[in-house]
Amino acid sequence: MFFHALNIDSSSRKALQHVAKSTGIPVARLKAIDAHGFEPTAAEIERLAAFLGLTEIAFRLRTGFLSRPLRKLLAASADEIDKLLGAKLGNVASFNQTPSKTVAPSFSTDFGVLYQGDCVEIMRSLPDQCCDLIFADPPFNLDKLYPSEMDDDLRQDHYLEWCEGWLDQCARLLRDGGSLFVYNLPKWNTFLSAYLNKHLTFRHWIAVDIKFSLPISGRLYPSHYSLLYYTKGGRPANFQPDRMPMEICPSCLVDLKDYGGYKDKMNPLGVNLTDVWYDIPPVRHAKYKKRKSANELSIKLLDRVIELASKEGETILDPFGGSGTTYAVAEMKKRKWIGMEIGPVEDIISRMKDLKDENQYLERIRDGYNKLFLPEHAAARKARGLWTASSFNNRSPENLEEKQQLLLGPY
Ligand SMILES: C[S@@+](CC[C@H](N)C(=O)[O-])C[C@H]1O[C@@H](n2cnc3c(N)ncnc32)[C@H](O)[C@@H]1O
Structure with missing residues (x-):
């Protein structure tokens, strides 16, 4: 340059x-x-x-x-x-408004539509403000081999210029109050965040813990991916974060955090979601992977984002389909979705045709949220004489009238 x-x-x-x-x-x-x-x-x-x-x-x-x-x-x-x-x-x-030719979808369901092609081209063909939530997990420019054989080793200024192109489209397609999440290495997200600050409202830099990383000589041990969270305009139209169970020792079940010692004030529907997510598993085992190569995100991550920033019937767009994790979770959670992938889309299509196992996994994940302890842990803690949510009977989760208020309450 x-x-x-x-x-x-x-x-x-x-x-x-x-x-x-x-x-x-x-x-x-x-x-x-x-x-x-x-x-x-x-x-x-x-x-x-x-x-x-x-x-x-x-x-x-x-x-x-x-x-x-x-x-x-x-x-x-x-x-x-x-x-x-x-x-x-x-x-x-007028450069950015260049109208694009209409692209035909490769696949559709009752909820969503999948395009094969370049995301910037496809997004250009969509009308302003048509999405409630956009989740983007672009290639990290780490010289990986993707099925599309795209160049994943660009010069820094070329990579950032390319990112700005699709971020412009994301900002245009979001409706007022809509949310954008961008998953990337911290190094790239520092640049993307500076760019996005000119167009959208910053909400959070979420650190997603990396479970299996390798030390790099002369650097701090890289231990998190960055998930940027922005909204269009001042306030998000949706903000319903799940509440998390309290952290306890997996073997002896005692509390791992003190929470200021206010056990009786702990919300029986769980602890407020923080901006550090330790519990997202990598998708590593070949048995669970939906396509052989490249990065695939956990449905647990997409479930959390989609729950937090959208409602049933709303529209979610992901410009970088990969194995189709966003589309699978959107479909299971009854959100409309718009998908695109420059490489082969067969793996996404076959995944979308059979979501039974993933649905069961999703149900198991969701069973663990919005309660202070999992039922089996609550019973085991009680047997060991440790406190549980029902030790303080003025704040019982069984009281449904109270539930709505508790969702907003402390911790
Ligand atoms: C990191 S992967 C996304 C993985 C996905 N989140 C998942 O969980 O499976 C990035 C994907 O973006 C695709 N891609 C790269 N450039 C693209 C472009 N210009 N338009 C559409 N897709 C693109 C790559 O082929 C790759 O499959």
């Missing part, structure tokens, strides 16, 4: 060495500015601009490194710039 903007031939070692020698900026630093978009320091800009025979302003305009004073100057000169660029600017402004 940076080399390209300055007409520097980055494929030629000699050309790079010449720039480095003339400016005193090492080749490695020049490459980092280009690959990572690091802003050159004021001194580096001065030397680079002098070497290229540019003014500082021309250098900054060409490379996009717009300082705050320059942004102010551009804003103050808006009328003159408008006159100067007039027609050209008109084309840029």
Whole structure:
């Protein structure tokens, strides 16, 4: 990006060495500015601009490194710039609205429709504000081999530019109050979050614990994926997080957390969901995987997101189908869904045709929510003389009238 903007031939070692020698900026630093978009320091800009025979302003305009004073100057000169660029600017402004050809669906159910193709193209063909919830789990640019054989090893600026393209569409397709979740590595989500902050309202950075990761030399042990949670406009139209059972020791069943010592004030319908999710299992075993390669998310994760941010009958879109986890969970939870996948879609289709086992698994997952203890744990704790929700009979979950209020109550 940076080399390209300055007409520097980055494929030629000699050309790079010449720039480095003339400016005193090492080749490695020049490459980092280009690959990572690091802003050159004021001194580096001065030397680079002098070497290229540019003014500082021309250098900054060409490379996009717009300082705050320059942004102010551009804003103050808006009328003159408008006159100067007039027609050209008109084309840029209408770029994102380019209408797309209609794409035919590959598969549909009573609730959903699956398209095969590029998600940006397909999303462009959909009308504004047609979705209540969007969940996106894009490729992480880790050089993985996907069935579509897509390039998963892009330069950083190309990957981010591509992400901004589909994020623009997500923001457009969300209705007011709708929610967007983006699952990615923390490194990428720092950039995507900065971009999304300009379009949507930040709600949470959710850390999803990684169960089986490997240490990386010279780094902290990577232990979480990032799940960004944004809404369109100020307040979310839906926000119904499940309540979680209290953390207890799996063998001796004693409390693992103190919760301020207020046992009698613990909500019998469980503990408030936090922004750290420790309980999402990886889908690793070949027996459970719905397609051989690439990442597949747990239905437990999608169930939690869908429950939190949508109601039955509402519409969920996922631009990156993979094995179709979002569509399977949406279907089981009676949400409408819009799916798309650039690679083969046969595995998604066969999955959608038989959701019986997954439905049973989903029921088992949901049995564990919205109660302070699982029934078997409550009984075993009682037998061991440990407190349970019914030890404090003024807050019993059996009292249905109280239930609604308890859902909103403390902890
Ligand atoms: C990380 S996987 C998604 C996994 C999915 N969440 C699941 O649980 O199975 C990303 C998927 O996005 C697909 N993909 C990549 N680029 C795409 C594009 N431009 N349009 C549609 N799908 C794309 C890849 O082929 C891959 O299957």
